[in-house]
Amino acid sequence: MTTLTSSPVAPLLERLFADADSVTVPAMTAFAALPVAERGRLLSSKTEYREIYAQLKDAAIPVSRQTGTLLYMLARSAKARVIVEFGTSFGISTLHLAAALRDNGGGQLITTEFEPSKARRARDNLAAGGLLDLVDIREGDALETLRTGLPEQIDLLLLDGAKGLYWDVLRLLEPRLRPGALVIADNADYCPEYVAQVRAPDGGYLSAPLPDDVELSVKCG
Numbered sequence: 001m002t003t004l005t006s007s008p009v010a011p012l013l014e015r016l017f018a019d020a021d022s023v024t025v026p027a028m029t030a031f032a033a034l035p036v037a038e039r040g041r042l043l044s045s046k047t048e049y050r051e052i053y054a055q056l057k058d059a060a061i062p063v064s065r066q067t068g069t070l071l072y073m074l075a076r077s078a079k080a081r082v083i084v085e086f087g088t089s090f091g092i093s094t095l096h097l098a099a100a101l102r103d104n105g106g107g108q109l110i111t112t113e114f115e116p117s118k119a120r121r122a123r124d125n126l127a128a129g130g131l132l133d134l135v136d137i138r139e140g141d142a143l144e145t146l147r148t149g150l151p152e153q154i155d156l157l158l159l160d161g162a163k164g165l166y167w168d169v170l171r172l173l174e175p176r177l178r179p180g181a182l183v184i185a186d187n188a189d190y191c192p193e194y195v196a197q198v199r200a201p202d203g204g205y206l207s208a209p210l211p212d213d214v215e216l217s218v219k220c221g
């Protein structure tokens with residue numbers, strides 16, 4: 001048994017994913033009704049992300065179930081002890097990563113969210129999952145909250161906040177990524193600049209697309 005697949009985390013995640021599937025958030029419906037190109041433009045924007053995510057503050061918009069399981073598996077196989085996450089929301093991905101830390105023998109997960117009500121929900125969910133002791137939820141814009149107070153070495157980074165900022169956040173954290181560190185970017189289709197950078201020959205990463213629009217990269221040593 002693992003922390004991910006046993007109680008209290010497994011039934012909690014089942015409920016959170018089911019809620020995310022069924023709860024109709026009006027802003028989400030309005031957003032989904034926009035033309036694809038406009039949705040892409042807004043999601044990739046480096047300047048309009050605050051407004052968009054404020055409208056989506058009642059929506060969990062989590063990673064897929066498969067991506068959640070993948071996150072747990074990657075963090076376990078990398079024996080990760082230090083994880084950073086950009087984009088907490090209600091803490092669904094955070095629960096997967098924190099469960100892996102627990103099963104790795106402990107560690108530290110720093111995650112960041114600028115919507116206060118979402119950060120509160122994530123804290124409640126992590127407490128319900130018995131994993132809050134491993135997680136530091138930093139409230140505010142990632143470009144500020146991840147600027148200071150980080151451990152020397154990061155083993156794994158999940159990028160799942162504003163898509164237009166993926167490359168900026170990676171650049172901010174790059175000096176602390178250990179050789180072989182994993183970087184997982186969700187919704188990679190919305191950040192072509194980021195994908196081009198991590199796939200660039202001699203760019204310092206090996207990178208490949210995975211199902212569910214995930215880009216997996218490894219920091220070369």
Ligand SMILES: C[S@@+](CC[C@H](N)C(=O)[O-])C[C@H]1O[C@@H](n2cnc3c(N)ncnc32)[C@H](O)[C@@H]1O
Nearest residue numbers: 053062063087089092093113114141142161162
């Ligand atoms: C797709 S959701 C994250 C879902 C979460 N990773 C999960 O799987 O449960 C993106 C979240 O990032 C937050 N966010 C977006 N840009 C941010 C930024 N610059 N700093 C902090 N949080 C941000 C949004 O408010 C939103 O809750």
